Amino acid sequence: HVDPLIEERRMAGKVRRTHGDLHLRNICLFEGEVTPFDALEFDERLATTDVLYDLAFLLMDMRAAGLTRQANIVMNRYWDSAREDEEALALLPFFMALRAAVRMAVAVEAGNLAEAQTYRQLCLDVFAPERPVLIAIGGLSGSGKSTIARELAQQLPGPAGARLLRSDVIRKQS
Secondary structure, three states: OOHHHHHHHHHOOOEEEOOOOOOHHHEEEEOOEEEEOOOOOOOHHHHEEEHHHHHHHHHHHHHHOOOHHHHHHHHHHHHHHHOOOHHHHHHHHHHHHHHHHHHHHHHHHOOOHHHHHHHHHHHHHHHOOOOOOOOOOOOOOOOOHHHHHHHHHOOOOOEOEOOOOOHHHHHHHO
16 A cells, blocks of 8 residues: 555655656757756646656656666666665555556557557556565675676566665665
8 A cells, every 4th residue: 555655755755846757758868968858847736746756657668668677777776866765665566557557548549559558568567466585695895796786686576676785885874
């Protein structure tokens, strides 16, 4: 049940003006920087949402395009840089499925039933029950633990793969 978590996030200031339409067609590389464009500036109401709902659009779009590795990298970098609570991971399937459902409806309206089926399947996939997995990797400094973990993370269960928790990062945040 996500309602209490969504309300908790609203109270914590996680619902605010965002891009509002953050998907692959609205991002480019400009002067060497990833740059979102074509935000919903024209409608503050539509662009005011949980920041994860905006991120979920990008993650859903990446997953639909077969960019699972990149989606996992984006998710983990966001969580690390925003210091997002791990509990909020529970919202990703819901938010990603909502975004996929919107894309599915647009595809149906356009008569593109094959594309609609892709988004329908993505909705079902992000909600498919998965057995939780915990993998702990240890070793000497510089032995490749992070490299192995990043490669595994994209293949593990989760709407955008696994969340990487690194003891060196966690220690610095404390």
